[in-house]
Amino acid sequence: MLNEFVEYLSHPIVIIFVILILSLIYVLKPIPDSQLRGPLGLPLIGYVPFITKKPHEKFVALSKKYGNVFSVKLGVNKSVVLADWASIKEALSKEECLGRPQQIFFNAFFPVKNFAMLEGSVWKEQRRFMLKTLRDLGFGKVAMEDHIRDEILDLCDKIEKQNGEPKELTKLLGGSIMNILLAFIAGKRLNRNDKEFKRLMETNFPERNMTIATIGATTLSTSITKFLANCHVLGFNELKQLLYTLKGFAEKQIAEHKENFDEANITDFIDAYILEMKARQKIGDVSIFKDECLFGITIGFFGAGITTTVDLLSWTLLLCCYFDDCQKRIQLEIDNVFGSERLPSYSDRTQLVFTQAFILEVQRWTSFVPINLPRSFSRTLKDTYIQGKFIPKDMQILAIFYAVNKDPTLWQNPDEFNPERFISEDGKRIVHHEALLTFSLGKRSCPGESMANAEVFLFTTYLLQRYNICSSDGSKPSLECNFGPSTQPKYLNLRFTARKDEKR
Numbered sequence: 033m034l035n036e037f038v039e040y041l042s043h044p045i046v047i048i049f050v051i052l053i054l055s056l057i058y059v060l061k062p063i064p065d066s067q068l069r070g071p072l073g074l075p076l077i078g079y080v081p082f083i084t085k086k087p088h089e090k091f092v093a094l095s096k097k098y099g100n101v102f103s104v105k106l107g108v109n110k111s112v113v114l115a116d117w118a119s120i121k122e123a124l125s126k127e128e129c130l131g132r133p134q135q136i137f138f139n140a141f142f143p144v145k146n147f148a149m150l151e152g153s154v155w156k157e158q159r160r161f162m163l164k165t166l167r168d169l170g171f172g173k174v175a176m177e178d179h180i181r182d183e184i185l186d187l188c189d190k191i192e193k194q195n196g197e198p199k200e201l202t203k204l205l206g207g208s209i210m211n212i213l214l215a216f217i218a219g220k221r222l223n224r225n226d227k228e229f230k231r232l233m234e235t236n237f238p239e240r241n242m243t244i245a246t247i248g249a250t251t252l253s254t255s256i257t258k259f260l261a262n263c264h265v266l267g268f269n270e271l272k273q274l275l276y277t278l279k280g281f282a283e284k285q286i287a288e289h290k291e292n293f294d295e296a297n298i299t300d301f302i303d304a305y306i307l308e309m310k311a312r313q314k315i316g317d318v319s320i321f322k323d324e325c326l327f328g329i330t331i332g333f334f335g336a337g338i339t340t341t342v343d344l345l346s347w348t349l350l351l352c353c354y355f356d357d358c359q360k361r362i363q364l365e366i367d368n369v370f371g372s373e374r375l376p377s378y379s380d381r382t383q384l385v386f387t388q389a390f391i392l393e394v395q396r397w398t399s400f401v402p403i404n405l406p407r408s409f410s411r412t413l414k415d416t417y418i419q420g421k422f423i424p425k426d427m428q429i430l431a432i433f434y435a436v437n438k439d440p441t442l443w444q445n446p447d448e449f450n451p452e453r454f455i456s457e458d459g460k461r462i463v464h465h466e467a468l469l470t471f472s473l474g475k476r477s478c479p480g481e482s483m484a485n486a487e488v489f490l491f492t493t494y495l496l497q498r499y500n501i502c503s504s505d506g507s508k509p510s511l512e513c514n515f516g517p518s519t520q521p522k523y524l525n526l527r528f529t530a531r532k533d534e535k536r
């Protein structure tokens with residue numbers, strides 16, 4: 033009797049039937065206690081196969097059906113999607129929404145307390161220290177500006193060697209921005225021909241497309257990610273190798289800094305952190321500032337600070353070519369303030385109102401960070417409501433910045449590129465709009481904002497002071513882009529011609 037029953041259960045039709053029923057239960061199961069509606073997905077992978085290449089546009093389309101606060105299952109993560117200014121402003125300013133999803137692919141390969149994942153008092157103290165160190169080491173101040181200047185001059189050197197021939201810029205800019213970050217973290221810059229430089233560049237600009245592995249690793253469970261890496265499929269093993277490169281680099285830098293530590297000569301982030309650890313050890317407080325956090329912060333800087341900045345800079349240069357009249361206006365402003373000889377400086381930025389407005393409009397118009405880095409409700413038992421809707425804890429929050437940056441109720445003619453919207457009526461100063469979402473808002477907003485702004489402003493003004501920039505064939509360049517956490521122009525093949533012989 034039992035044998036017959038087992039035989040019956042193992043019949044393929046019965047198995048398919050059971051899988052179908054279980055799938056339906058999974059898909060139709062509502063999120064507990066939630067009033068959220070949202071689209072259905074598939075078992076295990078949820079809505080991932082339907083979000084298309086442009087998830088932000090898909091989410092905006094879904095918001096028309098389900099409202100501006102709705103739910104979606106993405107792999108193992110249950111998410112609440114926020115698609116308007118009111119819900120995003122409310123959520124990101126809330127104490128309860130300062131958490132981060134703990135599912136992060138690094139952990140499939142080695143344990144790391146990546147800064148962007150920390151929560152609670154550990155995160156608060158590390159963040160306070162990070163912001164103080166960013167200020168002390170000089171963002172917008174001379175020391176850091178010197179590093180940025182060195183990299184720009186090195187870039188100009190490479191451009192000049194092209195003799196006016198077009199150049200694909202993404203990796204060239206990537207190398208400059210990576211070296212600036214290295215100067216901040218570890219007080220060094222690497223030669224572009226150095227093996228270590230090339231390996232590190234691969235972590236942010238991989239030779240092969242890692243989209244599937246990256247999306248998979250952030251949505252699947254860590255054990256599936258590990259399994260796929262061991263099977264050497266879909267680029268998961270390559271992703272693992274890249275993460276190990278980063279790990280090796282961070283460990284080496286920390287070890288070297290400890291060995292050569294000189295309390296009287298603190299010039300970079302790792303030194304400043306070691307000094308803080310020593311000071312706390314003296315008073316017997318070893319709970320928060322420790323090696324594993326320093327390691328996590330170093331890795332976090334690499335993940336957060338390179339491609340984002342390169343993408344903003346790339347869009348700024350590309351749109352200078354696309355809107356040639358704006359390029360000319362920026363050059364006029366540079367010529368009026370600095371002439372052709374004096375090098376631009378960040379402290380003079382208030383005099384370059386149009387240039388600053390242009391960079392702000394690039395952020396809004398491209399909305400190149402279309403969706404915020406996921407937040408989650410902190411692991412407290414506090415109930416939370418967004419726009420009056422109850423949201424259970426442990427859900428991840430996806431704030432669709434793109435929906436706000438393109439909202440016609442917030443911006444007049446949002447599809448029109450118009451830097452003037454950031455300039456006061458008398459034309460003398462910048463008007464900031466709180467609904468411009470690039471670096472996010474609230475206590476967890478981007479701590480690297482000043483660094484990125486200084487870099488983009490200085491690269492843009494230095495380059496436009498020296499060169500006219502146009503697409504490789506002089507026509508309007510393509511604005512096609514690749515989608516990732518931040519979007520990047522697909523083609524950044526630009527031609528630089530020296531302005532030195534031009535009559536100004």
Ligand code: HEM
Binds near residue numbers: 336344480481
């Ligand atoms: C244009 C360049 C950049 C953009 C658009 C950008 C954008 C963002 C965004 C949207 C977040 C998530 C904020 C949130 O959860 O609400 C973030 C977090 C973060 N960014 Fe940036 N970022 C840029 C450059 C940088 C740079 C240069 C650094 C390093 C110095 C950096 C370090 C970080 C860190 C450490 C976090 C995590 C903050 C936390 O969890 O408390 N970013 N960034």
